[in-house]
Amino acid sequence: MQLEVTDLHAGYSRDIDILRGLNVTARPEMLTTIIGANGVGKSTLLKTIVGQLRPHTGEIRYGDRDLTGITTRELIETGIAYVPQKHAIFPDMTVAENVAMATWAFRRDKPRARAAIERAYERAPYLKEFAARRAGLMSGGQQRLMQLELALMSDPDLLLIDEPTVGLDPKRAGQIYAHLRRLVSEEKRTVLMVDQNVIAGTDVADYIYVLELGANKLEGTKAVFDTEYRDAIADWLF
Numbered sequence: 424m425q426l427e428v429t430d431l432h433a434g435y436s437r438d439i440d441i442l443r444g445l446n447v448t449a450r451p452e453m454l455t456t457i458i459g460a461n462g463v464g465k466s467t468l469l470k471t472i473v474g475q476l477r478p479h480t481g482e483i484r485y486g487d488r489d490l491t492g493i494t495t496r497e498l499i500e501t502g503i504a505y506v507p508q509k510h511a512i513f514p515d516m517t518v519a520e521n522v523a524m525a526t527w528a529f530r531r532d533k534p535r536a537r538a539a540i541e542r543a544y545e546r547a548p549y550l551k552e553f554a555a556r557r558a559g560l561m562s563g564g565q566q567r568l569m570q571l572e573l574a575l576m577s578d579p580d581l582l583l584i585d586e587p588t589v590g591l592d593p594k595r596a597g598q599i600y601a602h603l604r605r606l607v608s609e610e611k612r613t614v615l616m617v618d619q620n621v622i623a624g625t626d627v628a629d630y631i632y633v634l635e636l637g638a639n640k641l642e643g644t645k646a647v648f649d650t651e652y653r654d655a656i657a658d659w660l661f
């Protein structure tokens with residue numbers, strides 16, 4: 424299914440729009456990257472899509488469903504998962520406790536919760552290996568991979584992810600991007616990522632949006648982006 428954000432105005436107070444008429448589409452089974460300078464509204468967009476902020480005006484649709492004001496539980500039931508930039512794991516809890524916590528949305532459906540836990544350990548054996556370790560003691564790269572796996576426990580069709588490689592060295596960042604790529608090409612999921620990493624974040628993408636001051640600046644497939652925009656981008660962003 425396709426996520427369609429149309430003429431979106433949103434922000435943190437009623438009278439100030441951080442997003443000013445934004446249009447973004449996450450096409451099915453594609454990795455879409457949104458880039459833009461610090462503070463341009465990338466995280467605000469994801470927070471609005473997942474219902475943490477209510478749009479001032481505009482539409483957010485997933486297939487034929489209107490997502491406006493959706494609750495986290497409904498979001499998961501709709502097949503959407505969200506990995507925020509911060510607070511995506513409980514650092515003082517063990518890895519196993521984090522895995523168990525990730526099933527809260529289906530806590531009343533014990534077989535489903537059990538199956539999700541089994542699938543997580545199967546997909547990512549290191550979660551089992553480090554089950555007793557405090558999550559906050561894992562390396563930065565491991566924590567980000569773990570956040571991703573926890574989000575995948577609900578088996579979403581659409582994954583929204585906020586700056587997945589921030590603070591990681593290029594090698595670890597490369598592993599995360601490769602993992603996201605696999606989610607699309609092998610597992611046939613749809614990924615919408617916001618990123619500040621102009622080079623690697625767009626390199627891994629199928630479709631790219633560049634934002635400026637809460638609005639669309641440029642967009643295109645990776646091929647168009649590579650041939651027409653890449654050189655100009657550095658000037659706009661830095």
Ligand SMILES: Nc1ncnc2c1ncn2[C@@H]1O[C@H](COP(=O)(O)OP(=O)(O)OP(=O)(O)O)[C@@H](O)[C@H]1O
Nearest residue numbers: 435441459460461462463464465466467468617619
């Ligand atoms: N909780 C909040 N309350 C009020 N204003 C906020 C809040 N969070 C962010 N903002 C403001 O909204 C604007 C957009 O922030 P946002 O976090 O969406 O930017 P971003 O493009 O994701 O940048 P970054 O890469 O720094 O995260 C900024 O001016 C920021 O100061």
